[in-house]
Amino acid sequence: MIEVKDLTKYYNKFLALDKISFKVSRGEIVGLLGPNGAGKTTTLRLLTGYLKPTSGSIKVKKYNIIDDYLKIKAIMGYLPESVPIYKNLMVYEYLSYVGAIRGIDKKNLLSKIKSVANRCQIKDILEKDIGDLSKGLLQRVGLASVLLHDPEVLILDEPTTGLDPNQILEIRDLIKEIGKKKTVILSSHILSEVEATCSRVIIINKGKIVADGTPSELKEKYLGKTIINLSLKKANFDQVKNCFQGIEEIIAINLIEEKDDTLDIELTLKNDIREKIYNIIKQRDWIILEFSKKKTSLEKIFKEITTEN
Amino acid sequence: MQRIFPICLKDLKDYFYSPIAYIIISIFILISGWFFFSTFFILNQASLRDFFELLPITMSFIVPAITMRSFSEEFSIGSYEILATFPVKLNDIIFGKFLALCCFIFFMLLPTLFFPISISFIGNLDWGPVICGYIGAFLLGISYASIGLFASSLTKNQINAFIIGSLICILLSLMDKLLLFMPESVVTFFNYLSSNFHFQNFSKGLFDIRDVIYFFSIIFIFLYATNISLSYRK
Structure with missing residues (x-):
């Protein structure tokens, strides 16, 4: 056109x-x-x-x-x-x-x-x-x-x-x-x-x-990475860390908050492997309170590519 | 070609919806009427000589006051951007606006017919020079309108457009009076350029095709200049 x-x-x-x-x-x-x-x-x-x-x-x-x-x-x-x-x-x-x-x-x-x-x-x-x-x-x-x-x-x-x-x-x-x-x-x-x-x-x-x-x-x-927020009950950080260690798609595991027996973490993934993660969690007796993909906005991309130099 | 009329009509509506048009027409009638009647009874002659005598000068101020809006306002409010992206040629826009101004000049001169009509009741008025003078007045008005249109295409500031337009008009009106000490050959040349010189022929009742050609040349030159000035904006 x-x-x-x-x-x-x-x-x-x-x-x-x-x-x-x-x-x-x-x-x-x-x-x-x-x-x-x-x-x-x-x-x-x-x-x-x-x-x-x-x-x-x-x-x-x-x-x-x-x-x-x-x-x-x-x-x-x-x-x-x-x-x-x-x-x-x-x-x-x-x-x-x-x-x-x-x-x-x-x-x-x-x-x-x-x-x-x-x-x-x-x-x-x-x-x-x-x-x-x-x-x-x-x-x-x-x-x-x-x-x-x-x-x-x-x-x-x-x-x-x-x-x-x-x-x-x-x-x-x-x-x-x-x-x-x-x-x-x-x-x-x-x-x-x-x-x-x-x-x-x-x-x-x-x-x-x-x-x-x-x-x-x-x-x-421009962002390439998927970020996932996880909130688990009856889990502690070391356990979770061990559990996900073998997976190469995971770039980083960050602890956000650990309170009583609930744990909030943030996973940074190379690509979207939510299914795999879900299957791993399913095998444990953790309870999922939150499992969400963080929405990345155009705002970030925009900022990144227009403020260079 | 048919696209000219909507542009013309819109401009006319714009003029007559705002009070400015009526103010300008009133000022024109007041000034020309005052100059005319203040000497009319002293001279004791049933003619419109004095009215026509001053017309080039009055019009030098009045006409640019109307034309200053034509393009300047469109530039300053930004509507020119819409106008220029309609499927019309640049010349159609210019002609449309010019046509609207011609109508305005016509409506402005119309009430002044009161002068000859009232004179014809008290004296023996020769209508020949009057009609000829009015043709000349209309030609003078529209040629000044083309000058004003050009001035308005130069700037988005209406005051500047008015000043530029007025200056060119005054220069053309007074050119033959500024040449007192010049040699004869120079005077004839500049006389030919002066609008007053050509217009006074009309007001004496002399209808000469050369004077008509003069006014149409002025119109052509300034409308063409308007086209160039608008093209340059791209």
Whole structure:
């Protein structure tokens, strides 16, 4: 669907993007992740044709961004950060303006506005001034305006900044819902957001792609280790240590707490061998109080690969 | 081509939904009316000479005050980013905005028809020069609008856009008056560049195609410059 090759962008002498390449296929929700100033917005602006690349190429479907920019813009919907739309107009007026400029004919326009208003739940505010809307409603009006022409590719720059937690959840659900049928690329510096909404993550730092994959792929690749929390009754640390000694997948056994006859330990494993461990414990007469795999977050990976040097 | 009209319509709505449009139109009518009627009874002539005489100067301030928003505001609130990613050509955006300004100039000149109409009741008004003068006034207005549009495409600060636009307009308006001590050949050359020189032909009732060409050249040059300035932003 989208193919980016050796994309480079200089602002005067400042190198904002350094030869990045990636592909996005239809129906993916891709999250561009990176610290502030990493080049996320620049990448999105290049994809939408708002900026011209210094070198490199962007292809959307069969179209080239330089020669067929009108065709690409026609199948794309782009919502910049903080939804800059005209404060003087009513919501309905803005949507009809966007529809007209996108070339939707008058007969279909009304029904299209109704259907996006339903989807984004802005039916009741169609006759309000945009300037009077709250941040969350504004974001929904923005989403409605980019969905109006039924785009194949949606590009959203930090779609949840400045929203309260409830609004963030609502917008995320909306994006997921949209992503079932369309290709979505969104940028964010909030990790949990990307983890919650995206099927794939591209991490950018200082204008370069430093990681690319599904959230779980990234976790495996960059953390590699599985950490297990165990809480056992009727066991003592030495016993447990002896028991697990022979297994080569275990890198470390750490004691967290030993109180009365309960024992909390942490096992660091090369890979996930929970079954094996369970079988060993089963042979003893220890009682398992807790046996859980510690969730490793993208946060750790992100921190690791963006704070190098 | 059909994408021009939604842009034009949106800009017009934007102008007339905010009080600024009405304030600017009122100021325009007040200034031109005051200058006109304050000398009208002294001269005791049923003509619009004095109204047209000062028009280039008044418009040099009034027109950039309208046009300063065109692009500057879109830049500063960021909506230009959305506008530029619609499937429209850069020229369509520029023409759409220019067309909206032309409509605005038309609506601004419309109330001033009160002057000739009221004069025609008390004196014997020759309508020929009046109609010709109004055509000239409209051409002058829209050529200043193209200058203002260009100034507005340079910066996201509306005040700067106003100052730049006004300066260029004033320079064009006063050029023929600044040339008192110049040799004859230089004067003819700069006269041709002066908007006042061409506009005064209209106000005398002289309809010369060369004057029309002059105003259209100004419009073409500044709309083209706007295109360059916007392309440069990429």
